[in-house]
Amino acid sequence: MKQYIFVVNKPKQLDSKEIIIDATGMLDAFNQAKELKLKEMKESKSKIDLKLKGTIYSH
Numbered sequence: 001m002k003q004y005i006f007v008v009n010k011p012k013q014l015d016s017k018e019i020i021i022d023a024t025g026m027l028d029a030f031n032q033a034k035e036l037k038l039k040e041m042k043e044s045k046s047k048i049d050l051k052l053k054g055t056i057y058s059h
Helices: 026-045
Strands: 002-009 017-023 049-057
Touching: 002 026, 017 026, 026 049
Parallel strands: none
Antiparallel strands: 002 017, 002 049
8 A cells, every 4th residue: 555645736825735645556546636626626616736746655
């Protein structure tokens, strides 16, 4: 299991937020991140930028 770190930027907020997603692979992590992005966009009704920051490999 790997942890994928995404940076979330909202247009009206100066500070960005990091989210960590536990996933078995990159595609799984991107699908989870996409679902979170769509949910946030519906709630806030504004554009949200989402970028992959990195991956944490655990033993």
